[in-house]
Amino acid sequence: MRTVRIAASLLAANLGQLEAEVKRMEAAQVDVIHIDVMDGHFVPYFALGADTVQAVRRLTRLPIEVHLMIQQPDRYARTFVEAGADLLIVHLESYHDPKRTISIVQDMGCRCALAINPMTLVEKTYSLLKKADQLLCMSVNPGFMGQPFIIEVLEKVRLAHSYRDKNHLHFDISIDGGVTDETVGPCVTSGANQVVVGRPLFAPKDACDASRLLRARANEVGAGG
Ligand code: DX5
């Protein structure tokens, strides 16, 4: 049985203690560090940037994925790849040609994911999924942590999963926002093989316990392929 990957969303960390927080996530055996970048245009607030990616790169060997909630991901792709990202996540809704951006990123030797907001139809991504390394379905509106999970998103995950199987494609399916020990099971049964988790991992004192519980709940239902 394949097990779900857990990506820890650094937005929920105590950034004043970046090193300790990254080490806490390593001890909790997360699989990926997820860094949310916000430009104040694509989403209302600003958050994190290439400096944070660079700092985290120096602290860990865990894969780093950078979620670009920005209007012009093509313009800043190189900066984030050079800062140490292993995967760049670009939104279908940003102002760019996603096909071209995916090529730009992959040509630099970095993996590239395509993200969609909760209201965006998954069918709009189909023509790009042959190239993308991952589809990330937002299960909250982008820009804020700690929001409730939008359950309707699971239908899109099911559609993407069956589209992938029918077309013999290999992209990962990740769900971002509102994932808890209660919602992780349905994420996995719908076909996700990765979840992004912010507050439920960082807020508890014992992150090891929190991640163990998430994995246990995911394994109960058996992870998606
Ligand atoms: C939301 C971000 C998420 C967020 C997840 O815009 O993309 O990565 O930090 O946080 P939780 O798990 O608290 O919903």
Ligand code: ZN
């Ligand atoms: Zn994110």
